[in-house]
Amino acid sequence: MRKFTFLFVLVAVLMIASPVYAQTGGAPAGNWSVPIGVGLGMGLAAGLAGLGQGRVAGAVAEALARNPGARAGIQLALFIGLAFIESLVLFTFVLLFLRTA
Amino acid sequence: MPEQLWFTEFLNHYFGGAANALLHAVGIQPTYAEAPITNAVAMEILVVILLLLFFFIVRARLSVEKPGGLQHVAETIEEFVADQAHGVIGHGYERYVPYAVALGYFILLGNLLGLVPGFESPTAAPVVPLGCAVLTFVYYHFHGLRTHGVRYIKQFIGPLWALSWLMLPIELVSHFARILSLTVRLYANMFAGDMVTLAFFSLIPVLVPTLFLGLHLMVALVQAFIFVMLTLVYLGMAVSEEH
Numbered sequence: 198m199r200k201f202t203f204l205f206v207l208v209a210v211l212m213i214a215s216p217v218y219a220q221t222g223g224a225p226a227g228n229w230s231v232p233i234g235v236g237l238g239m240g241l242a243a244g245l246a247g248l249g250q251g252r253v254a255g256a257v258a259e260a261l262a263r264n265p266g267a268r269a270g271i272q273l274a275l276f277i278g279l280a281f282i283e284s285l286v287l288f289t290f291v292l293l294f295l296r297t298a
Numbered sequence: 299m300p301e302q303l304w305f306t307e308f309l310n311h312y313f314g315g316a317a318n319a320l321l322h323a324v325g326i327q328p329t330y331a332e333a334p335i336t337n338a339v340a341m342e343i344l345v346v347i348l349l350l351l352f353f354f355i356v357r358a359r360l361s362v363e364k365p366g367g368l369q370h371v372a373e374t375i376e377e378f379v380a381d382q383a384h385g386v387i388g389h390g391y392e393r394y395v396p397y398a399v400a401l402g403y404f405i406l407l408g409n410l411l412g413l414v415p416g417f418e419s420p421t422a423a424p425v426v427p428l429g430c431a432v433l434t435f436v437y438y439h440f441h442g443l444r445t446h447g448v449r450y451i452k453q454f455i456g457p458l459w460a461l462s463w464l465m466l467p468i469e470l471v472s473h474f475a476r477i478l479s480l481t482v483r484l485y486a487n488m489f490a491g492d493m494v495t496l497a498f499f500s501l502i503p504v505l506v507p508t509l510f511l512g513l514h515l516m517v518a519l520v521q522a523f524i525f526v527m528l529t530l531v532y533l534g535m536a537v538s539e540e541h
Contacts, residue, residue: 273382280528282485283487
């Protein structure tokens with residue numbers, strides 16, 4: 198059993214490793230700030246939007262628990278609210294993509 | 299020469315000359331003269347063909363006593379959108395349902411086409427959602443003008459005349475931002491879904507990307523719903539009566 202686990206881990210590591218090796222030397226050396234900026238920006242946007250969407254989901258769960266009959270209206274508000282929050286992340290994504298590509 | 303899907307190649311082989319002539323007639327020089335039809339346009343045409351086929355089959359088999367499976371699907375989608383429109387717009391919503399349903403079908407099928415190997419989502423190219431967003435923009439302003447006439451401008455200058463100089467630019471910017479947000483939301487969702495699947499495919503090319511295809515399927519449904527919903531919300535705002 199342990200041998201199999203070891204084998205699978207080894208195969209997984211090798212599979213992950215091949216694209217990593219393939220990428221060496223691709224990026225220009227002087228532009229080290231771009232990946233850091235992209236990572237920070239995307240991480241900030243996604244994390245903060247996660248906080249916001251968590252609040253929305255929490256409020257929806259509470260509202261549904263109080264009044265399950267109002268499901269249709271609550272779901273409408275849920276979807277539209279989530280879409281607006283999520284679109285901010287996607288704006289960031291597109292902007293980063295445009296600036297780096 | 300760009301990379302072409304088989305359907306794009308097929309279209310370019312048979313209709314490339316006609317497309318070139320059409321583009322020259324309106325004064326546009328295609329980037330690749332030998333392949334003027336891009337993947338996104340080809341996929342759009344495919345979606346339209348599939349939808350026409352769907353509607354023809356449903357129309358031919360329409361029956362009150364024994365509705366078939368396809369008719370049930372069509373009726374369910376239509377009723378769902380009509381229900382939402384009734385909730386958002388209220389009185390007089392029937393007029394706007396056909397546009398919303400047609401838009402919903404187009405975007406839904408466009409999103410789902412990306413899940414089939416050998417095709418890609420037309421909505422994952424920015425121009426296609428942009429077209430839908432501009433159409434929606436024109437449509438709801440047209441109906442706002444039709445309903446309110448000249449008084450439609452009241453929605454832009456706010457309740458106070460003294461503050462109108464402040465409200466007008468804000469409202470104008472917010473209305474044009476709707477085009478941007480509708481476009482980018484749909485485009486970026488589809489594009490990001492493809493990218494995530496691709497990223498995990500490059501990490502572990504067995505089995506794991508299927509999970510993300512499933513996620514993409516859900517995103518495709520939700521985004522089509524959101525686009526239609528926001529269209530209805532904007533319509534409802536434009537045509538709402540003052541009380």
